[in-house]
Amino acid sequence: MSKVLMKGNEAVGAAAIKAGCRFFFGYPITPQNEIPEYMSRELPKVGGVFVQAESEIAAINMVYGAAGCGARVMTSSSSPGIALKQEGISYIAGAELPCLIVNMMRGGPGLGGIQPSQTDYFQATRGGGNGDYRLLVLAPANIQEMVDLIIEGFDLADEYRNPVMILGDGMIGQMMEPVEFKERKKRDLPEKDWITTGTKGKRKPNIINSLYLNPEELEDHNIWLQEKYKKMKEKEVRVESYNVEDSDVVISAYGTTARIARTAISKLEKEGYKVGLIRPISLFPYPFEEFNKIKDDCKGVLTVEMNTGQMLDDVRIALNGRIPSYFYGRTGGMVPTPEAIANKVREILGGEK
Amino acid sequence: MDERIIIAGFGGQGVMAMGQLLAYSGMIEDKWVSWLPSYGPEMRGGTANCNVIISTDPVGSPVVVEATTAIVLNKPSLDKFEESLVPGGKLFINSSLIDRKSIRDDIDVYYIPANEIANELGNSRVANMVMLGAYLEVVQTVDIESIERAFPKVFGESKIHLLPINKKAFERGARAIKKKG
Numbered sequence: 294m295s296k297v298l299m300k301g302n303e304a305v306g307a308a309a310i311k312a313g314c315r316f317f318f319g320y321p322i323t324p325q326n327e328i329p330e331y332m333s334r335e336l337p338k339v340g341g342v343f344v345q346a347e348s349e350i351a352a353i354n355m356v357y358g359a360a361g362c363g364a365r366v367m368t369s370s371s372s373p374g375i376a377l378k379q380e381g382i383s384y385i386a387g388a389e390l391p392c393l394i395v396n397m398m399r400g401g402p403g404l405g406g407i408q409p410s411q412t413d414y415f416q417a418t419r420g421g422g423n424g425d426y427r428l429l430v431l432a433p434a435n436i437q438e439m440v441d442l443i444i445e446g447f448d449l450a451d452e453y454r455n456p457v458m459i460l461g462d463g464m465i466g467q468m469m470e471p472v473e474f475k476e477r478k479k480r481d482l483p484e485k486d487w488i489t490t491g492t493k494g495k496r497k498p499n500i501i502n503s504l505y506l507n508p509e510e511l512e513d514h515n516i517w518l519q520e521k522y523k524k525m526k527e528k529e530v531r532v533e534s535y536n537v538e539d540s541d542v543v544i545s546a547y548g549t550t551a552r553i554a555r556t557a558i559s560k561l562e563k564e565g566y567k568v569g570l571i572r573p574i575s576l577f578p579y580p581f582e583e584f585n586k587i588k589d590d591c592k593g594v595l596t597v598e599m600n601t602g603q604m605l606d607d608v609r610i611a612l613n614g615r616i617p618s619y620f621y622g623r624t625g626g627m628v629p630t631p632e633a634i635a636n637k638v639r640e641i642l643g644g645e646k
Numbered sequence: 647m648d649e650r651i652i653i654a655g656f657g658g659q660g661v662m663a664m665g666q667l668l669a670y671s672g673m674i675e676d677k678w679v680s681w682l683p684s685y686g687p688e689m690r691g692g693t694a695n696c697n698v699i700i701s702t703d704p705v706g707s708p709v710v711v712e713a714t715t716a717i718v719l720n721k722p723s724l725d726k727f728e729e730s731l732v733p734g735g736k737l738f739i740n741s742s743l744i745d746r747k748s749i750r751d752d753i754d755v756y757y758i759p760a761n762e763i764a765n766e767l768g769n770s771r772v773a774n775m776v777m778l779g780a781y782l783e784v785v786q787t788v789d790i791e792s793i794e795r796a797f798p799k800v801f802g803e804s805k806i807h808l809l810p811i812n813k814k815a816f817e818r819g820a821r822a823i824k825k826k827g
Contacts, residue, residue: 298670298681298799324685407686435705468708469666469681471673549708556706630711 296471301436301461304472305395306331308443309367311474314393315341316366318355320348320374323407324463325397328369349374353381360390361501363488365447369395371463372413373404376421382456383422387503389518391450393443394428395459397466398599400626408626409463411548414603417460418577425515427522428458429529430576432547436470438574444477449529451482453521460576462599464549464628525578532580533572540569542638543587545608546597547573550629554597557634568638576604584611593617593641597634600624617641647677647702649787650710652727654695655719655740660774663800664717665696667778670796671788672700680708693722700787715785717777719760720744738781740773756780756823763818772815779819790816 299307305328309317317332329345336343346352352368359366370378375396385392398413400406413421417430429449433439439461446457489499505511533551535558537543546554551572558568569587571594573580587594594616596605602620609618621637623629651668655661665681672679682697697710713731717738718724724744731737733752742761758780764773782790794813798806 296673298666298673298679463685464682464708467683467685469669470705470708471679552705553707553709559706628709630709631707632711 296473298469299436299472300327300467300469301439302327302397302466303331304436304440305369305443305459305466306335307472307474308440309393309447310335310339310341312365312444312447314365314367314447315339316356316359316364317341317368318344318346318352318359318366319368319370320346320352322371322374324399324409324466325369325371325395327466328395328397349377350381353378353385356392356394357381357385357388357390360385360392361388361489363485363490367393367395369397371397371399371407372401372410373399375413376416379416379422382428383420383424383426384503385456386420386422386426386428386518387424388501389454390456390501391447391454392456393446393450393459394456395443395461398460398462400624406626407463409549409599409628410624410626411462411550411599412603412624413460414576414598414600417458418579418607426518427525427577428456429453429525429578430458430460431531432460432574432576433465434533434548434551434572434574436465436468436472439465440472440474442574448480448482451485452480453525454487455521455525460548462549463626522578529575530578530580530582531574532583533574534570534583534586535572536567536569537571537583537586538569539588540567541592542566542595542641543569543571543591544595544597544634544638545571545573545584545604547576547604550597550599553629553631554634556631557638560631560635561638566638566642573604579607579611581607581611584608587616589615591616593619595619595621595634595637595641597629598622599628647700647787649698649700649715649785650713651698651700651715651717652695652710652713652730653698653717653719654693654723654727655774657692657694659694659719660771661694661717661719662696664774664778665698666800667793667796668698668700668788670799671792674792674795675788677701678703678705680705682708682710693720693726695723695727715781717781718744719774719777721746724748736781736784738777738784740777742773754784756784756826758819758822760819763822764815767811767814767818769811772812775812775815776819776822779816780823781819782816783820783823
């Protein structure tokens, strides 16, 4: 199939439908409104259902219900709206249901602003709701990758019976890039024998619930969840690296910020600097081991984010004090410039080449 | 090639569509492209702008800070983006609506009376295409044929009847540059 130029938010909708998503429940918020707009227009054409719920809380609980019936289902929002969904997300993770959640992040805290940010890293990777749970969090840096990750994300959600979050920002939602919807191999996915679609008198009822009043049972449930997360850590780490082994400074950034870092690296290379990049694509599970490839006499790892330092914690865990860690971030909807990132690298290297 | 373009004007002047036409045409020619709009409450009735990158290499930052080209359709846009051009960059000014000259002496500046030309063609709404024609005459980023192919993709098949007047607008924009030699 040939390429089309698509807005990120519309590509989210197109990718979801391509992946077989037939149910969307959401509530409007900038800068992701083109997702529900696209779904409201396109889902009915393929026999799907779009509901604009009365609130974010209602929307995520509709997702809970549809997922419990075995449907491929999605919701999308932006930072404050995702915050409202946390109770439902925790329930869905607890009840082990597959679904896809898209967060096109904007500046916070509170209502914040509508310009791009990455201030929900903690919320996404640590579990924004209550309890010991994890989402599988994927952070695309371009629209093609976002499309591919969404299509794969629905499969991953089914495979692990776990919510998958696509963590983007206002920039990737609003921008346009060429996209190709490639045909892909069908995965072998486990049969959904746990869904609640009626017993027809032929089997015992399935129960979908996150309530375990017996502490022994709840501990067992948690141990099982942790085993699942361990398996994700073994099998689902995704990372893109560039010149990590022999660089004097390695930048770590994800999503759109990583592309800006890439432009900064091109600038620096022209000046003779050796700068690498580690771009985590999966934020949970995090690519900790990739940082082991950095040489011991590397002058520093510079984490760049559109926040005041959140992924920075994971970078420091990965480095474990082996290499100096530095941070550069803009926040509130301000986007770092390549020149500012390059300046920080020059500063770390003390101007030496 | 690494063209980093800022297109700016009032909301309604068609700056977003100009950028999309360029990006789509670049994609048709197998180049790496990105299009990034300004978005926010300031858009309605205020200024609107988009950043377009057309490159032979993958696009890094989609945000244009060091522009090779700026196309400005109104005065606030000139005031805001004149400084964004790199030395040697190209500035296209809609002289129908902008009464001042550029203060930069290290860039190439082109003055195009886009609204007057569009009015002569009988459709004031094609002023953006006059500017685009002028730009493509100077910086041959993409072929006009690619723009024609991109037209129905950006505006929809139902607008294909407007292609002839838009083509005329391109040609008049290009001629405005040629005349000055």
